[in-house]
Amino acid sequence: MRCIFCKNPSSSSKSVEHVIPESLGNKRHVLPRGIVCDGCNNYFSRKVEKPFLDLPAVRQLRFQQDLESKRGNIPSISGLITPDIPALLTRYPKYDFTSVQVSEPNLAKILQAKEGTMLFPLAGDLPDTPVVSRFLAKIALEAMALRLVEFPEGVAYLCDEAQLDVLRDHARKGYVSSWPVHIRTIYHQDGKTFGPDGNAEQIVHEFDFLVTDQSEWFFVLAIFGVEFTINLGGPEISGYRRWLEQTGGISPLYTDRHGGLAAIPK
Ligand SMILES: [Zn+2]
Structure with a gap:
């Protein structure tokens, strides 16, 4: 058996390969071990999948769709409370809860303000x-x-x-x-x-x-x-x-x- 990427013998490889990363909700499309060798599997997760999953538009999608990483985390995204207060949004889907994190001086500002609107960032294309x-x-x-x-x-x-x-x-x-x-x-x-x-x-x-x-x-x-x-x-x-x-x-x-x-x- 050979790896479809590096063509090296792969019979001793131990990992299965997720065609689409698990962090995008894929549990179904999985290749049996050896089709992609452990070396290529490891390389892809670090150098190809991670950079894609970290793109702002993809982080936003994972946030909005509650897509957990292999470690069970959903990426936080930055938001803005009007007029100009940065906030960090974190999802806890198990509790159907989103936390909004701001710095202490900014919290004082928010408490003094009469009103404020939470803006989700536009991650872009x-x-x-x-x-x-x-x-x-x-x-x-x-x-x-x-x-x-x-x-x-x-x-x-x-x-x-x-x-x-x-x-x-x-x-x-x-x-x-x-x-x-x-x-x-x-x-x-x-x-x-x-x-x-x-x-x-x-x-x-x-x-x-x-x-x-x-x-x-x-x-x-x-x-x-x-x-x-x-x-x-x-x-x-x-x-x-x-x-x-x-x-x-x-x-x-x-x-x-x-x-x-x-x-x-x-
Ligand atoms: Zn390989």
Whole structure:
């Protein structure tokens, strides 16, 4: 058995790999041990996942959705009490409680004021930087492995396919300084769908592959309604923009005009 990233023997590896970090609420998409070796697993959690999870927009999402880290913490975020008093907000979902922390001199100011409004910060958009594209590259290769995991020759194909080396190396080594990722919101972060039993369920994450008629391969991932798309073949996103124009902007996650499962070679 070899690791799909570094291609080194990985039979003695002990950790399973979460395709999407547990801190984003993923318990379901997990690769068995050895598909990603312990060395790459450890590297990704420190150098690829942590920088993504620490992005202001992602911290805010984790705060708003009560997403606990592996250690059970939810990141605090900074807020502002009008006119200009900084405050730190911390969530305690177990008690359905949010604490607001201010300095002592500021507390005196607040107590004297007749009124005040708590402002949540605007964390801004997700930046189109290597922090995001490496995170996507890692998830894309692992999502392929997830679909091939029952076919040992399929996983071996993933290791040996030279066309995937640039994606693999971007995730593992970050060689490409600018690998554009298409980012847009396709539904609200509290977006609901209806499960087979008719109950409303929140959509946490979903992903699929798109193969265009130009034979370009894209990986499309939605996390709490934010859609991320990366080209598996190289740092180029114009083919996806073209596809969106041709199909009226619908997410590939919600059409059947894509290759999907059937497109993955077995
Ligand atoms: Zn490895």
